[in-house]
Amino acid sequence: MESPAGFDLSKQQHNAAKALDETLRAQMAQACSGLSPIALAMAHADWAMHLMASPGRQSLLAQRALELSLQTWRNVLAQPEQGEKDSRFADEDWNAWPYVALKEGFKACDAWWRDAAQQGGGVSRHHQHMVNFFTGQALDAMSPSNWPWTNPEVQRTAQETQGRSLQEGMRFFMKDLQETLSAHPDTPSEALPPLDYAVGKDVAVTPGKVVFRNHLIELIQYTPTTREVLPEPVLIVPSCIMKYYILDLSPHNSMVKYLVDQGHTVLIVSWRNPDASDRDLKMQDYLCGVLAAIAAAKASTGAPRLHTMGYCLGGTFLAIVAAALGRLSRKPGRARTAKEKALIPDDLPELASVILLAAQTDFTEPGELGVFIDEEQLATLRQTMGERGYLSGKQMGGSFVYLASRGLLWGRNTRRYLMGEEDANFDLMSWNADTTRLPARMHSEYLTALFLNNALAAGQYRFAGATVALMDIRAPMMVVATTRDHVSPWKSVYKIHLQTDTHVTFVLAEGGHNAGIVSEPGRPRRSYQMGSVEDNMGWIDPDDWKAEAPVTQGSWWEAMHAWLAERSGRPGKPPAFKREQVLCDAPGEYVMVRYAD
Structure with a gap:
């Protein structure tokens, strides 16, 4: 022995x-x-x-x-x-x-x-x-447009500027290299280079108050701008992969401001930007964060019914929560289990509607993101996250650059380093640089359960002690997809029709994952298609739907407002802020937290 x-x-x-x-x-x-x-x-x-x-x-x-x-x-x-x-x-x-x-x-x-x-x-x-994806990546890297000695435009610009374009490009390169080498995870937010568009000054400026805060979320309620408002507030759940103010950029393209100006009481979740101490936060914690926001929205406004909207991963969270609440509402006389009592608050408002923006619930066709998802790559990612306790914003941003490397990597490098052109300076690009982290455990669970195993669509995802079935969603739904979405391909988003048994209005908007959603009225070259699935209509193939649905010029925001108004009560006096619930002014504290990585 x-x-x-x-x-x-x-x-x-x-x-x-x-x-x-x-x-x-x-x-x-x-x-x-x-x-x-x-x-x-x-x-x-x-x-x-x-x-x-x-x-x-x-x-x-x-x-x-x-x-x-x-x-x-x-x-x-x-x-x-x-x-x-x-x-x-x-x-x-x-x-x-x-x-x-x-x-x-x-x-x-x-x-x-x-x-x-x-x-x-x-x-x-x-x-x-x-193989298809990385072959394309390699070919894009070898393009003669990427190199100064094979790009006539670069050479002509250098001659016209007497070499100043190349000098300026080298200055940009050294500046970016120095910022990369000096970046450290522990660098405090105030020591980082300022964003081109300051949060709370240039973007995220819609007036409001933080009315709720816990370890994971802040809830912002916006100040009304109309004498009367619709009685059902609109609660927005953005993705925790991004800062919430993608939906509250500059005043002219802020979806939050647009809805407030149309007579809606608007609330939005601001997710905490996690650090290493949050490594053990789970998917369940984020779902409970959505539930906490729903409960806080009722406590702050007093509204018994609530419109809800989720963007990207926030939409996936919202769909799971809506299904769990729908399951409970179908069995009103049944006593709650211990897990339901622990995770789902009592006295929640009724969901008047569920709006999903570029949000997947079926992950069998995740688009280009699928190249990063398999057992071997997840094992590598888990190891990297395990060392840090989180997925860094820089690593996540790099993955998205991969998806559109021709423009975001090689095109940018050519303009910036070879032609000496400064990067485009507008609010969406500044927001894109304001990255967020994801806790290691939550991100691992998300990729494994949803992307790798497609547990939600397969009826195998469990929350609060029971299996989640999207068929349990009772509220009417509006589902918005975009035509050029590399993150949530529109045909994947369209599969919601196979998973639900409620009214679904599907909108296909022109644009990409971000620009197609942030599509304010008045923006040129914008259009959308919209159609509703009524009872007993059966399945319509996505290509057939696209061929038959009428095209409307303009912003789909206007259609969304009309859709919400049809499902709302008569306008009345705006809800007043309760002094004891106001914690600070918008945009709050969590959105201000930045990290070098």
Whole structure:
């Protein structure tokens, strides 16, 4: 029998070996920008081995290479076409020799590799998605528009400015590099470079009061601007992945101000920006944060009915909470369980409506984000978060840059570092730089339960001791998606029709995940489609819905206000602030917390 001392030594060896493995994996992931190199290698090995075993596919690709080569020379020698579709090559100098050859050669290479990445049967769906995505990333990085010696626009600008554009670009590069190297997680908020648009001065300026605060949320109630208001307040639950003032930017494009000016009493949740001490906050805690906000909204306004609105992940939280409350309301005579009593407050207001903005409830088609979600990559992410206690805002922001790297990374670098142009300076870009963290445990649970296992849509997600079924939502719903959303693809959002048994008005707005939602009246080139699903209509394919739904020019905000007004009572006197509940002025304290990482 092994001695205790021998057992202790074996355990120490095991722990040392595990620590060594984790250290090596962490270093490998750091070298791959936080991605798991094992997951990347497995995906490309799957693709390469299937291609090696497909001589027919290889012959087609060889034929395709010959066709593209001939087409390239025809394009180089022929008269250049007008209206280049690729914005990277829109400048007229790309049609002059030798740049036209570089451009056409790159476009042919790009087309061939994208065809080659589209392997036939056999490659797993997730691996195929990863190969397609990272092939596109590599090709975008190799574009001749990214390099000074192959970009005629960069060279012309340098000549016209006598080299000042390159000097200014180098100054920007050194400034950004210094900020990156000097960034430290413990740097206090006041020591960070100020935002271009100051919170509370330039953005998030709609007047209001913080009427509730706990460890996780502040609840802001806004001051009415009309003599009468609709009796049902509007409670907004933004995503904890972002600062809430995406919906309260400058006065001209603030959704909060718009709703207040239309006669709504508006309240919004401001999530706490977590630190390492919050590592053990769970998904359940965030759902309870939504419930606490609903209870506080009733306590502050006295309203027995409440309109609710959730944006992005906040919409997913709101859908889960609405389903849990709907389940309870279907069984009014049943005594609550211990978990229900512990997690769900008593005397909550009735939900008059549920509005979801760019929020997924089915994650089988999560769009480009899906390339980052598998067991291996989640294990790598858990290890990184476990060391810090949170997912840093910088790491999360980097993931979103990946999704649109052509414009957000390479296009920006070309303009800033090669042409010496300052970054665009407007409120949405300033907000985008005001990043937030996510607690390690909550983020891990969110990715595993919803993205990896799709537990919510599968009827396997549990809250307050019971399974959550979106079919239990009783309130009428408005669900808004956007046409160019890389975070919540509109066809994924559209699947809410398969999961609910209530009235659903679906809106498809022109734009992306942020700009499509922040789409105020008067903004040019904005439109939306809208249609309602009534009882016994059955399933309508999303492509069929899009083909048939009428297009309305303008802002979908106006349709939202009309939809809310139809489901509200008669206007009356605005609710007064209760002095004992007012904690401070908007925008509150939590939104001011910033971190270098």
